[in-house]
Amino acid sequence: MNDLNMNCMSDALNRRAFLKNSLLGLGGLAFSSMAGAKVDPNELPHFAAKAKRIIYLFQSGAPSQMELFDYKPVLKERFGQELPDSVRGGQRVTGMTSNQRSFPLAMGDFTFEKYGQSGSWVSNLLPYHQKIVDQLCFIKSMHTEAINHDPAVTFVQTGSQQAGRPSMGSWMSYGLGSANENLPTFCVLLSRSTDFDQPLYAKLWGNGFLPSRHQGVMFRSGHEPVLYLQDPEGLDRSARRLMLDHLASLHESQYQHWQDPEILNRVTQYEMAFRMQTSVPETLQTDKEPEYIYGLYGEDARKPGTYAHNCLLARKLIENGVRFVQLYHQGWDTHGNLPNQIKLLAKDTDQASSGLLQDLQQRGLLEDTLVIWGGEFGRGCYSQGKLTPDNYGRDHHPRCFTIWMAGAGINKGITIGKTDDFSYNIVEDPVHVHDFQATVMHLMGIDHERFTFKYQGRRFRLTDVHGHVVSQVLA
């Protein structure tokens, strides 16, 4: 009976193997990436990586491209006039303004100039960015499919608007592994600033269907930067060491008894946990930073929890071998009172973003660190709500937005893509979110089409079935 069973099984297996093989035979190479062998992360990188680490300065809430980088004099010239129908072309507008009868063009009292040898446009809101434009690669033609924060941020970070897929950092951790033994591979830093902060969600750094060790570890300000890091009050380090030594010899005896290598693995993990207990707080200590650092990042960098402080921490983390730092500023959702709010937001982020870049460069880290600055979508060129001579708001706008990239493997001092005179539609070189993701992976030495994880019967990738590497970005 057993034999018979075995035969049935092996027959069925042969049939499957046969079908699979003939598919490969018929479809040739085209099929090999779909039906092909299991992805072995050990095969990564697929080719020489330009970047070893990423710092992603996520500007959550969606910064307005028109006040910062995407200079559109028409908006000021035609202040208060209606957005021409020819531009909108009957497209639906997003939720909070869809009931407006009027779409008056708006622009505050901001001035633009070309900076650097590259002659990149930057507004007077970002004096520190003006100094680093020759390091940056602007993409002014980013576009996305989502119109609301939660799905849009989820889309940028996980490749899907629906929650539950692994985050970009988790994919990197899964594919490229850890570069250090004492810190998590993928770290998350949150900066809260103002009353108009957008909420964030743990899923944005979630491991999705990947093993949980690839989840982003959220660092917190305060005495316990990583959860459960602190020994219980009253237990000193020597007692902890004693407990772990005894635990290790228990595990040794357990291994002798069961011969299961997983047991030895546990010993290693406890040693790592013990080391993390000291290495994490040490890495995050900023009080020994020299004074000039605060000149670079700004005085805010002295205050834990600020964007500037987090930029400094990001540098310290990657310096110590963290592969992916996801840093958030949460305040960019300027539906109303934009001209005033954006000044505060620019002040919050301008100097620190620029300072981080310079600091990395001075330390020689920029050569193999990729820095990304950007939000989840753009903002509309017409006013949301009532337009007054000196005040207006802007609703969400998924059709174009601006991001920049800098550092490892990046074509410096260039601008990719162009929007129309109203920063409404893209007229040149559109870059979809999946293209951006494909490019980031490329820089890390990963072919986004070959990097998959099989789950629920199909192979998933960060870029789903889309995405083209944007070659202009690459140096």
Add this chain to the structure above:
Amino acid sequence: MTARVQVNRLWKICFGKGLVATQEDFGNQGSLPSHPELLDYLAIRFIDLGWDMKALLKEIMLSATYRQSSKAGKDAEEHDPENNYYAHYPAHRLSAEMIRDQALAASGLLVRKIGGPSVYPYQPDGIWEALATRNATKYQQQSGDSLYRRSLYTIWKRSSPPPAMLNFDAPDRYYCVVSRQKTSTPLQSLVLMNDPQFIEAARILGEQMMRKEDLGEAIQLAFSTLFGRRPRPEELDNITTLWHSLYASFSDEASNSAEILQIGESKTASDLDKDTLTAYAMVASTLMNYDEFVVKR
């Protein structure tokens, strides 16, 4: 089909893997059953038992296969490295919920009440607050029985799930996850070492150990409640030495170790010597970090 799928899931609860390895997929992308006749037998048994899960679980658990040791035979590695034929019990890590529930159950803290609204047990400060800016922004930790209910009843906020559970591969509940990942990480070690829930459980167990005749019996008690077995001689030696060293360290005048006893809401009897109790509590805590506490063998 329904019975087969369900039986396969119950089998997985017992053995850590299904008879059909892809328990979420019985279609043509899924794996074939390793024991098709057994799967059918159990499916029919399940129907005959009136779809009674408890009865079927009992039957599986009383089987010789389930009751085997997980110690692999000498030639297992050569003939059946994947243990497809169940020549020994397939050791596997327990789920997030089982690990916490086990700590509660072993210490006697577990409240076995069934049903009711979600509860808010221990959670590090500021987890909800860090992310949420509107709606339920504040985590209101409850007290009393709510701290000790089965993990099934722990409140689940999808944008900010309980971190200790996530570390042990509880899914974030955005997708339907049938087969969880089973990882083993330093973050898990940190939870078992430092989460107040586990420190408190260790203290309560330590108190019971302290009320035993002597140290030997105390260690016996810990092993039988935590692992369901007696300690091996070298384990007994190890823990005995650990207790003495810890006690020596804690009874030092400079030590403020008694503060450990303040962790958790439940009270400790006041008649017990603090340093002695702390040593027992930390012995219990060490054992809650031992392989067999999280791995079923």
